[in-house]
Amino acid sequence: MPILDGPHWGPKTGPAKHLVVLLHGVGADGNDLIDLAPGWAGAAPEAQFWSPHAPEAYDQAGPGFGRQWFSLADRTPARLAAGLAAARPVLDAAIAERCASLGIPLSHVALVGFSQGAMTALSYGLRRAEPPAAILAYSGGLPDVAGLAESIACRPPVLLVHGEDDQVVPASASRGTESALRALGVPVESLFCPRLGHGIDQAGISRGALFLQRSFAMLEPG
Structure with missing residues (x-):
């Protein structure tokens, strides 16, 4: 099984009590999202932010052109579902190892993803044996949502953020995911950003900070 590595930042204060895993989009690598951490x-403030490089080389370009969580060469629903299924145990093992090294519980993990990373965060996080503290999905959606009803293992709080003018992954992907998650009893919030394309703007960053803060606060006793 591939061993994931990538940049990390923090915690800002004290020893780490939480882990925020940042999952980049296709063709990028872990350096793409780590700047969200500061x-x-x-x-x-008590979270370590970790942005692992995806396990596969990007197969739509030459060597050195980034990484991918799964291939997009065949975008049929069955192939996308298979790619997501293959990525889940790799990510699960890497996060378990990271939590063990930090000495924090598996429940103190928040998953943040952009584009293909958002798809991976949702697909993995909702099927995770130990519920994550939160899932934040930017400009993604869940391609394998059709099979989720049979395989959902937990219902963590989910935040979906998407640009209304996204020409890469249309905002309808997050809208469809939102409807499906609500039907399954998943607590979901959404933010659709006017005039935003395939990216993350300050409104999405601010909403994400608040969502992380609230989600980690829910883990505290009392």
Whole structure:
């Protein structure tokens, strides 16, 4: 099984009590999202932010052109579902190892993903044996949502953020995911950003910080 590595940042104060896993989009690598960490550290000061490089080389370009969580060469629902299924145990093992090294519970993990990373965060997080503290999915959605009813293992709080003008992954992907998750009893919030394309703007960053802060606060006793 591949061993994942990538940049990390924090915690801002004290030893780590939480882990925020940042999952990048296709063709990028872990360096793409780690810059979110300093801004979010005010909301989650006791979290380590870790942005692993996806396990596969990007197969739509030459060597050195980034990584992928699964191939997009065949975008039929069955192939996408198979790719997500293959990525889940790799990510699960890497997060378990990271939590063990930090000495924190598996329940103190928040998953944040952008684009293909958002798809991976949702697919993995909702099937995780130990519920994550939160899932934040930016510009993604869940391609394998059709099979989720039979395989959902937990219902963590989910935040979906999407640009209304996204021409890469249409906002309808998050809207469809939102409806499906609500039907399954998953507590979900959404933010659809006007005039935003395939990216993350300040409104989405601010909403994400608040969501992380609230989600980690729910883990505290009393």
